[in-house]
Amino acid sequence: MNLSPRCFILLLALLLVFPSGLAAQETGPTGDGPEIPPGAHEKAIEALKRLGPERGAKKIDFHMARIMGLARGIEAKSKKIQEALRNLNAEVTETEIRIDLSGDILFGFDRWDIRSDAEETLKKIAGVIRAYKSPQITVSGHTDSKGPEDYNQRLSEKRARAVKQWFTDHAGIDPKTIKAVGFGETRPKVPNTHPDGSDDPEGRQKNRRVEIRIKKSR
Amino acid sequence: MRILSKIPVFVFTLLFLMGAGAGLAGEVIQSQEAESVDGIEVDLTSVKMKNDIVTLKFKIRNVGSKSQNVEIPYKSCFLMDETNQKKYYILKDSDGIFIAGPLNRRVGGGQFSLHISPGKSKNMWMKFPAPPDNPETVTISIEGVLPFEDVKLPK
Numbered sequence: 091m092n093l094s095p096r097c098f099i100l101l102l103a104l105l106l107v108f109p110s111g112l113a114a115q116e117t118g119p120t121g122d123g124p125e126i127p128p129g130a131h132e133k134a135i136e137a138l139k140r141l142g143p144e145r146g147a148k149k150i151d152f153h154m155a156r157i158m159g160l161a162r163g164i165e166a167k168s169k170k171i172q173e174a175l176r177n178l179n180a181e182v183t184e185t186e187i188r189i190d191l192s193g194d195i196l197f198g199f200d201r202w203d204i205r206s207d208a209e210e211t212l213k214k215i216a217g218v219i220r221a222y223k224s225p226q227i228t229v230s231g232h233t234d235s236k237g238p239e240d241y242n243q244r245l246s247e248k249r250a251r252a253v254k255q256w257f258t259d260h261a262g263i264d265p266k267t268i269k270a271v272g273f274g275e276t277r278p279k280v281p282n283t284h285p286d287g288s289d290d291p292e293g294r295q296k297n298r299r300v301e302i303r304i305k306k307s308r
Numbered sequence: 309m310r311i312l313s314k315i316p317v318f319v320f321t322l323l324f325l326m327g328a329g330a331g332l333a334g335e336v337i338q339s340q341e342a343e344s345v346d347g348i349e350v351d352l353t354s355v356k357m358k359n360d361i362v363t364l365k366f367k368i369r370n371v372g373s374k375s376q377n378v379e380i381p382y383k384s385c386f387l388m389d390e391t392n393q394k395k396y397y398i399l400k401d402s403d404g405i406f407i408a409g410p411l412n413r414r415v416g417g418g419q420f421s422l423h424i425s426p427g428k429s430k431n432m433w434m435k436f437p438a439p440p441d442n443p444e445t446v447t448i449s450i451e452g453v454l455p456f457e458d459v460k461l462p463k
Contacts, residue, residue, distance in 0.1 A: 126363070126409065126433050134361045134407045134435040137399035145360075145437035147394040168341050168454060 171221045174214040186305045187222065189215060190279075193233070193249065193298035202248035204256050212253070216261030219304055224267065226305040229253045231272040234294035235282040239274060247272030253300055336367075338459065344452035347372015348424070352448065357438055357462045361399070362387065364448065366432040370424040380420040382406035382434065384451035389439040395449075398434045408434035 138145065174180075181188040196208045204212070219227060231246030231253075250270035257263040275282075278297045284290045335353060342348035347370055354365035370376055383406070386395045398406045405411065405418050410432065412421040422430050438461070439446065448456040 130407055130409075130435065131358065131361065131363075133401045134363075134399045135359050137401060137407060138360060138437050141399075141437060143440065145440055146396055147389075147439070148396075150388060150390070150393045150395050168343070170341060 168221065171218060174217055178211070178214060178218075180218070184306075186303050187218060189218075189302045189304070191300045191302065192295070193231075193300060194295060196253070196300055197249060200245070202245060202252050204252055209256075209260070212256055213261065215302060215304075216257055216263060219257070219261070219263055222304060223307040224304045225307055227257070227263070227268045228301075228303040228305075229257075229268060229270045230301045230303075231270075232277055232279070232297060232299050232301065233275050234297040235275045235278065236294060243272060243274030243276075245272075246274045249300060253302070338456050340454040340456055342378070342453050345376050345378055347374065347426070348376055348378055350450065350453050352456050352459065355459060355462060360438045360440075362436045362438050362446075362461065364434050364436070366450075367429050368420075368422075368424060368432055369429040370426050373426050375423060375425045377423050378420065378430075380432070380450060380452065381416055382408045382418050382420070383416050384449075385434060386449050387436045387439070388447040388449060389441060389443045390447055391443045392439065392441040394439060394441070396437050396439060398436055406434070408432070 175182060175187070178189050191208075191211065195211065196204060198205060229250045231248070231250035233242040233246050235242075247270070250272050254265065254268045254270040257268055258265045275297070278293075279299065280290075280293045280296050282290060282294050282297060284293075336351045337355060338352045340350050340352075342350060349369045349371050351367040351369065352364065353367050354363070356363045368378055382398050385408075386397050388395045398408050400406055400417060405414060408418060408420075410420060410422070410430075411418045413419045420430075420432050424430055443461065445458045445460050448459055450456075
């Protein structure tokens, strides 16, 4: 492909003018819709001058404050959050939301790094935390009774910390609001053995879990 | 001249990448659901401050399976400075029309009123006075949509 110097200059000019032209004009966000007309900002400056130093501020009264509080409540009750709570089998009480996650879903055997296929679940929980503007979240790790007690204790602590880390790193939750604790095998949900003393794999599976308690904001 | 012959390819590639980049630049600051219309979600895509004017851009998306008619009267939209307990309405031009768009209907100072098909989106923008008390964050209230809270204002 041969290029005459004239063509080259034309293309170079296009290259320089194209982005600056975009920057000079306010454009709408990606999608279908109008661009902001070029004179809109000048009109806005004039409008601002007419408003004076208070810029048209209206006091938010008690009635408005109540509406704002109501709006927050609506947000927490929005369809998406309600659906997430249902999917997570969450228990919602007056003061908190309780979510129990199977350790087998979150982690591989004997591991404490979050499985990639568990991230969708954690994303839903992060959405709940944000919607309720929770001031305090407790993440507690629990294991079954198989293996040495001190090993299980350490594993449960590491798993709780891993969940906390995920919320902090991937969902932007303030780490100061999350408490991570490990209880090892000391707080089983169900017995680890059958009444005759034989091993109960199903019971142990239920005990390998992470409990998340999301305190509601007042 | 061999190098010059490769320049068109380079230039077009660059232009293509710039176009693609502009397409990908659809940042979403916060999303909220519409409470009044099923399947409608609203993305806040841009918050800019210039000459003490806050310009907001939104993308209104239909994520449902039915076409929806979305109506937002601009007179009902406001920006709240909760710290100083004040609220601010969209600026109006000298004819009393809100400086916002699209202006599909001019009644009541103007309103967004569009049909959005499933999977499609429409953009909306509005200009507010910047709160003089310079709060770090504001809440944006749009009728029928859950509030956009803790929206950071650029300095």
